[in-house]
Amino acid sequence: MFTIDAHLDLSMNALEWNRDLTLPVDQINARERELQMTDKPDRGKATVSLPALRKAEIGLVVATQIARYVAPGNALPGWHSPEQAWAQTQGQLAWYQAMEDKGEMVQIANLKALEDHLNLWKDGSDARKKPVGYILSLEGADSIVNLKYLEKSYETGLRALGPAHYGPGRYAQGTDASGPLGPKGRDLLREMERLSIILDATHLSDESFWEALDHFNGPVWASHNNCRALVNHNRQYSDEQIKALIDRGAVIGGALDAWMMVPGWIKGVSQPREMDCDLEKVIDHLDHICQIAGNARHIGIGTDLDGAYGREQSPYDLETIADISRIPGMLEKRGYSNADIELVMHGNWLRFLQRAWS
Helix, strand or coil, X not given: CCEEEEEECHHHHHHCCCCCCCCCHHHHHHHHHHCCCCCCCCCCCCCCCHHHHHHCCEEXXXXXXXXXXXXXXXXXXXXXXXXXXXXXXXXXXXXXXHXXXXXXXXXXXXXXXXXXXXXXHCCCCCHHHCCEEEEEEEECCCCCCCHHHHHXXXXXCEEEEECCCECECCCXXXXXXXXXCHHHHHHHHHHHHHHCXXXXXXXXXXXXXXXXXXXXXXXXXXXXXXXXXXXXXXXXXXXXXXXXXXHCCCCEEECCCHHHHXXXXXXXXXXXXXXXXXXXXXXXXXXXXXXXXXXXCCEEECCCCCCCCCHHHCCCCCCCHHHHHHHHHHHHHCCCCHHHXXXXXXXXXXXXXXXXXX
16 A cells, blocks of 8 residues: 655765665665674664665655754763754765765655656556655754755755754754743744745654744644553653544654654563563554544544664564554454555645645
8 A cells, every 4th residue: 555654864874874775674784794883773773775675665764864952961862053953964864865876766846746746656667667756844944054945944944854863952842851942932933934835843852842833823743652551751651642633634744763653661661572562562653643533534644653762662563664554454453444544654744735835
């Protein structure tokens, strides 16, 4: 089934992890093991590549740029100036453009491009020879040096933006931080609204989340977020936040980062099998959102696979991202209709984009 994944850090893996994503996953992992690479905890445990996306008919992804600015005293990894962070995101953009030149990917930034891409993936030809479409998103706005840079980004295809990532940001507060947007964040939202850039509410602290919804009148989604009722952490959404997003017509993408899927996970210690973390757990989160909404029109897939982790922090029954092709069967066993399953795998994201870009 044609599938949309609303969150993948492809360029980060290509540049910071030095992975050639045009290769099969097993070749990427074999090279890292052969070189005995230990600089990252997920070396030799990658799950994502362009061939793996095609194998699962994941023909459209929301692909990120990401570069954090860290002020003095901030222990998180990141760049020491917004200008450095901007330069990093431009290198990431250059990688996407190189993938376009090679015929591996194609940027989707408007309705015409979206319709043409869908027709290409529906034409019955071999998916292994089709480019993967990508919608450019910025995860954390620290690299937007000033608002003129946001317009530059829009001109090169940026269509969605999450104002914060982890920790305190220049425009908003993110995961494990607290506090509101403040004046700079509100100015950012106004410019995003003018440019019709989608607000990705993922990672916003509770105060920043509510302030963002109050001050932004454009389209809102949550590319990769699970439920606080099932895993109690500020990274997850409370039922009240889920209701607010549903009221705004948002779609929420179920994420496959294991610590977000099962309670009690200890990063760097817990193992997926011993924690009984399998793909069914993300169905639990998606189903919880459906019970709040009363329908299946507000959920989708936003895996976040290889988002600075690999198989050591992914569902134990997932070897590569191609294994998410089993999700439709899991939904069917839960009683979801074929129409609802199509909504989850692609229909809800498509409806959202068609409305946002019309």
